Amino acid sequence: MANDPINLYDYEARAKLALPHDNWDFIDAGAMDEITTKRNRSAFDQLSIRPRFMRSVEERKIATTMLGQDISMPVFVCPAGSHGIAHPDAEVATARAAGRSNTLMMLSTSSNCSMEEVAEAATGPLWFQLYHRGKALTEMLVHRAEEAGFKAIVLTIDTPVPSPKERDLRNKFERTLELGNFRDLNLPRNEISGTDETPGWDVSRADPITWKDLEWLRGLTSLPLVLKGVRVGEDAKIAAEMGVEGVLVSTHGGRQLDQTLSSIETVPEIVEAVKGNCEVYLDSGVRRGSDVLKALAMGVKAVGIGRPLYWGLATEGEDGVHNVLELLREEVGRVMDFCGQSDVGNLEKNLINIPNNWGPGSTAP
Ligand SMILES: Cc1cc2nc3c(=O)[nH]c(=O)nc-3n(C[C@H](O)[C@H](O)[C@H](O)COP(=O)(O)O)c2cc1C
Structure with a gap:
């Protein structure tokens, strides 16, 4: 049908029309001047x-693996909180949609559904x-995740303090939906809210996680560990030397610290x-298959999408994310064909x- 969305930007335009203004801003905004968010695209x-x-590309293969998990294409679902603001x-x-596409989903600590509901x-x-919300909550979350059948722990490291998302501040935006992983714990909101919030939020900063705590985290679980939000080679080197199984190069969609390089620029x-x-x-x-190819050509195993999940959800729910x-x-597939490539893994x-x-470029002395 002529009116069906034909690319991710069509979903973006539809979601903007469908969502209340402040919810749209919460999803779309980057931190401060949103320079990093724009740079992620440019x-x-x-x-x-x-x-x-x-060349013959009849045998083209786009399936790959992430830490041994089979996925049907090198695209996964990023962890992102409160999908409920886009669809009930x-x-x-989102999990059903990812399953229909045979790919991997990372579930956020700040989800509205509980991890057990999503696993089901x-x-x-x-x-x-x-x-990380302090040692006791982290221990509880990690044990439950392992028990529920999650296959890796992805520790987000780029949120030491709440993010200065000025659109949310201006809108006085508050996330009021339930955080499903903390249901029935009767804890105050500031203890269970993350630093992926605005400075206006009262978020507990007690007991931040540091490199010294990585061994402790490892000791909680036999699951592999991935660090999300690694921005520079120095930190990636420490992570690899400490034996983490994966690093996710991410600027958090430009939602945390503004004025950094884009993710793709830090890959080399x-x-x-x-x-x-x-x-x-x-x-x-x-946002495009060509972005996926560019990242893979620079040594990345698979790439994730964040905001487009909400665009799909707001437009057509599960079907939208699947589409x-x-x-x-x-x-x-098309860009692989144009490049005469037969295997995303090679x-x-x-x-x-x-x-x-x-x-x-170079760093200041
Ligand atoms: C609305 C929203 C909520 C997010 N919540 C989380 C979160 O709870 N945990 C996390 O690690 N990253 C979170 N992220 C960041 C995403 O995992 C991802 O890094 C980012 O969205 C990728 O950029 P993109 O939106 O340009 O695809 C969130 C992103 C958005 C847009």
């Missing part, structure tokens, strides 16, 4: 593709995203720093052009 657009023709079925709808609904692999230094000792993933700004994922699948070198003035 840095992808500055990379160009070097297509290769006259919230994370259960899911048919694809699940990883649990952990916001992070891939170099981990020296193949752990898997590298990316999120922030991925968003399927549109990306189609685009990944891409040829020199598939992209990187302009001379792209990326980190």
Whole structure:
């Protein structure tokens, strides 16, 4: 049908019309001047593709793995809180959609549905995203996640303090929906809310997690550990040396610290720093199959999407998220064909052009 969404931006436009203004702003906003949010897109657009023709691509394979979990394409569902602001079925709808697309979902600590409800609904692999809320709550969350069948713990590290999302401040936006993982615990909201909130929120900052606590976290579970929000090679190196199984290069969609490089620009230094000792993933700004190929061509194993999940949910619920994922699948396949590539896990070198003035440049002494 002519009016069906044909790309992720069509879902974005529909979601903006469908959602109340303040909910839209909560999803769409970046921190402060939103420079990093914009840069997440512009840095992808500055990379160009070097297509290769006259090859047979009949056997093309876009399925891959994340820490041994089979996924049907190199695109996964990022952890993101409060799917309920976009659709009443919230994370259960997203989990069903991810399962229909045979891909992996990372479930946020700040979900509206509980992790057990999501595990019940899911048919694809699940990883649990952990916001550290002090040792006792972390221990409880990690044990429950393992028990419920989640296959990895993804510790988000880029939220040491609440995020300055000025649109939310201006709107006096408050997240009032239930945080399902803390149901019936009778804890004050400031103890269970994360720092993915605005400074206007009263969020407990007691007992932050540091590198010293990583061994303690490891000791809680036999599940593999992924660090989300790694921005620089130095931290990636520490993570790999401490034996984490994966790093997720992320700017949190530009929602935390503004004025950083985009995620894709930091990939080269992070891939170099981990020296193949752990898997590298990316999120922030991925909207097209060509973005997926660009990230993979730079050494990333799989990429995640954040805001587009809400766009799908707000437009068509579970079907919308599924369609968003399927549109990306189609685009990944098409760009693979244009590049004459037969396996996302084994891409040829020199598939992209990187302009001379792209990326980190040098650091100040
Ligand atoms: C509304 C919203 C809520 C989010 N909540 C979380 C969260 O609870 N935990 C987390 O680790 N990341 C969270 N994120 C960040 C995403 O996991 C991801 O890093 C980001 O959305 C990727 O960028 P993109 O939106 O440009 O795809 C959230 C993002 C959005 C848009």
